[in-house]
Amino acid sequence: MSVLVVVECDKGEVKKSSLEVASYGAQVAQMLGTTATAVAVGEATEANLAQLGEQGISKVLFDNEPRLKDFVNGAYTKLIAAAADKEQAKVIVLANSNIGASVGSRLAVRLKASLATNVVELPKTDGGQFTVKRGAFSGKAFADVVLSGERKIIAVKKNSIEAQHNGGQTAQVESFSAQLSDADFADAPKQVIMQDQAGGILLPEADKVVSGGRGMKGPENWHLIEDLAKALGAATACSKPVSDVDWRPHHEHVGQTGITVSPNLYIACGISGAIQHLAGVNSSKVIVVINKDPEAPFFKAADYGIVGDVFEVLPKLTQAVKELN
Amino acid sequence: MKFLVCISNVPDTTTKITFTPDNKEFNKAGVQFVINPWDEYALTRAIELKEAQGSGTVTVLNVGEADTEPNIRKALAIGADDAIRVNAAPKDAWFVAQQIAHYAKEGGYDVILMGKESIDYNGFQVHGMVGELLGIPTVAPAMKLDMSGNTATLEREIEGGKEIVEVNTPFVASCQQPMCEPRIPNMRGIMTARTKPLKVVEAVGEGAATAVAEYQLPPKKQGVKLIDAANAGELIKLLRNEAKVI
Ligand SMILES: Cc1cc2nc3c(=O)[nH]c(=O)nc-3n(C[C@H](O)[C@H](O)[C@H](O)COP(=O)(O)OP(=O)(O)OC[C@H]3O[C@@H](n4cnc5c(N)ncnc54)[C@H](O)[C@@H]3O)c2cc1C
Numbered sequence: 330m331s332v333l334v335v336v337e338c339d340k341g342e343v344k345k346s347s348l349e350v351a352s353y354g355a356q357v358a359q360m361l362g363t364t365a366t367a368v369a370v371g372e373a374t375e376a377n378l379a380q381l382g383e384q385g386i387s388k389v390l391f392d393n394e395p396r397l398k399d400f401v402n403g404a405y406t407k408l409i410a411a412a413a414d415k416e417q418a419k420v421i422v423l424a425n426s427n428i429g430a431s432v433g434s435r436l437a438v439r440l441k442a443s444l445a446t447n448v449v450e451l452p453k454t455d456g457g458q459f460t461v462k463r464g465a466f467s468g469k470a471f472a473d474v475v476l477s478g479e480r481k482i483i484a485v486k487k488n489s490i491e492a493q494h495n496g497g498q499t500a501q502v503e504s505f506s507a508q509l510s511d512a513d514f515a516d517a518p519k520q521v522i523m524q525d526q527a528g529g530i531l532l533p534e535a536d537k538v539v540s541g542g543r544g545m546k547g548p549e550n551w552h553l554i555e556d557l558a559k560a561l562g563a564a565t566a567c568s569k570p571v572s573d574v575d576w577r578p579h580h581e582h583v584g585q586t587g588i589t590v591s592p593n594l595y596i597a598c599g600i601s602g603a604i605q606h607l608a609g610v611n612s613s614k615v616i617v618v619i620n621k622d623p624e625a626p627f628f629k630a631a632d633y634g635i636v637g638d639v640f641e642v643l644p645k646l647t648q649a650v651k652e653l654n
Numbered sequence: 655m656k657f658l659v660c661i662s663n664v665p666d667t668t669t670k671i672t673f674t675p676d677n678k679e680f681n682k683a684g685v686q687f688v689i690n691p692w693d694e695y696a697l698t699r700a701i702e703l704k705e706a707q708g709s710g711t712v713t714v715l716n717v718g719e720a721d722t723e724p725n726i727r728k729a730l731a732i733g734a735d736d737a738i739r740v741n742a743a744p745k746d747a748w749f750v751a752q753q754i755a756h757y758a759k760e761g762g763y764d765v766i767l768m769g770k771e772s773i774d775y776n777g778f779q780v781h782g783m784v785g786e787l788l789g790i791p792t793v794a795p796a797m798k799l800d801m802s803g804n805t806a807t808l809e810r811e812i813e814g815g816k817e818i819v820e821v822n823t824p825f826v827a828s829c830q831q832p833m834c835e836p837r838i839p840n841m842r843g844i845m846t847a848r849t850k851p852l853k854v855v856e857a858v859g860e861g862a863a864t865a866v867a868e869y870q871l872p873p874k875k876q877g878v879k880l881i882d883a884a885n886a887g888e889l890i891k892l893l894r895n896e897a898k899v900i
Pocket residue numbers: 541542543544545567568569570571582583584585586587598599600601602603604605606609619620621622625637638639640667691
């Protein structure tokens with residue numbers, strides 16, 4: 330019996346959210362008195378997988394099938410199910426990403442497991458019950474959920490667990506074949522189109538986000554957002570009306586009907602703070618609001634605020650960050 | 655082509671969330687329930703595709719007790735042809751998925767559309783479970799869906815990009831924007847919805863695989879610390895030295 334963690338890789342690197350997943354899995358393994366094994370999906374390299382030892386992983390199963398580079402639901406599900414059987418895994422941990430949750434829900438049925446997505450804390454195992462805390466009601470509440478199945482699948486929300494780094498430890502990378510056939514790749518994508526990320530930082534993975542709303546007045550002013558984001562090493566985001574009128578691309582829209590983010594720092598510029606916007610950002614650790622209207626509802630959800638004009642405040646902030654660095 | 659659209663009945667997006675005194679249940683008192691906003695994309699796109707094909711049917715399905723019927727009628731008013739209500743409290747995603755898979759199979763639907771996730775329970779899992787139960791592909795979340803004969807071309811959102819995926823019927827897709835502009839009911843729709851068939855059926859399968867022990871509200875914020883606009887640089891110092899986030 331062991332804990333199986335699914336690590337997503339991209340261009341050879343283990344994604345940040347998967348480092349968190351690996352740490353989570355290793356800690357669960359410790360609680361259960363066992364070890365954590367990882368199985369890799371996406372474009373991985375052996376050298377980077379071996380480094381998962383730093384997160385407490387002892388072994389990594391690696392299927393060197395080139396078609397696993399892109400997300401293929403059928404193939405990923407079969408690979409992970411085979412790894413779970415090989416390891417007799419009772420607990421499987423994945424990222425709460427579009428990939429992780431898609432695969433996790435198929436696996437739950439195939440392995441007859443209890444599934445919890447959007448999980449924000451390590452499990453509690455007292456009283457013979459296995460309980461996890463998950464986000465619910467679009468960030469407005471949490472639920473403690475009891476997973477009663479013999480097998481449990483946990484999809485961990487990004488940025489809710491700190492990735493551990495125990496220098497020097499390496500994991501043993503073991504080649505593994507799930508004997509995938511052409512049929513398993515039937516739903517392979519015809520084409521994969523990656524976006525140009527501002528500054529190369531992926532919004533769903535970012536730990537700092539600078540976001541603009543209608544108060545930015547137009548797309549021609551977005552350099553103010555981008556300059557601050559660049560200085561901070563942050564990703565950029567926007568409110569729904571901004572992407573609705575194409576000032577910014579749809580994939581930057583956060584909120585109830587957009588992406589949910591939970592960075593350490595969220596800076597909202599010229600955004601009023603409507604409840605549907607807050608639903609996508611309210612689990613951010615620190616929220617900063619810049620708005621010229623002192624009555625803007627966003628200030629109620631903020632940790633720091635500046636009542637002022639974004640066109641004056643933003644350049645000052647960018648300057649201050651540059652001076653700090 | 656036969657479309658099945660699964661709709662979930664959820665608290666309106668502006669609802670202030672509270673729980674019963676024992677924190678075991680959501681407090682429904684005074685709450686307005688709506689069709690899950692993502693499911694409106696699924697419904698409208700199904701109607702558009704049916705119209706483009708010039709034939710076919712759109713059936714809506716909800717797993718819920720009788721109090722969900724106003725929203726089922728609303729879906730009929732928007733343009734679905736008929737409806738099924740599985741008469742049971744939706745205990746968890748596994749329970750709901752079994753109901754959908756059973757009645758989808760029984761009805762022989764070609765395309766099963768859902769929303770990306772419910773805005774109350776935020777599961778993002780019913781669609782994957784239904785696909786697995788039926789042994790057919792699930793594309794989640796889909797931003798675009800076009801059909802040509804029995805082949806669908808979809809855009810699936812992945813972290814940092816999108817995939818173009820082609821699948822044949824039958825399949826499951828979970829929908830999100832910008833797939834279409836969700837329709838709202840018009841007067842004629844509201845009138846005809848009253849007489850469209852709404853079949854009530856009983857639940858099948860196993861019970862739930864999970865249970866909520868307790869709900870909690872997030873800890874309250876300390877209150878906002880305001881920094882003078884003239885002295886905006888001070889904020890950056892606070893973020894480094896006090897909040898320690900940069
Ligand atoms: C079902 C539903 C789902 C929705 N989903 C989402 C969602 O996912 N995400 C989302 O964002 N919205 C969503 N909305 C829309 C939401 O209700 C708000 O309308 C939207 O968030 C407002 O965007 P905004 O704050 O950019 O614009 P506004 O509300 O217009 O606010 C602009 C703000 O900028 C300030 N401002 C103006 N000029 C300046 C200046 N020079 N300097 C500083 N401040 C300035 C103003 O004081 C104001 O507070 C949804 C709505 C519905 C009904």
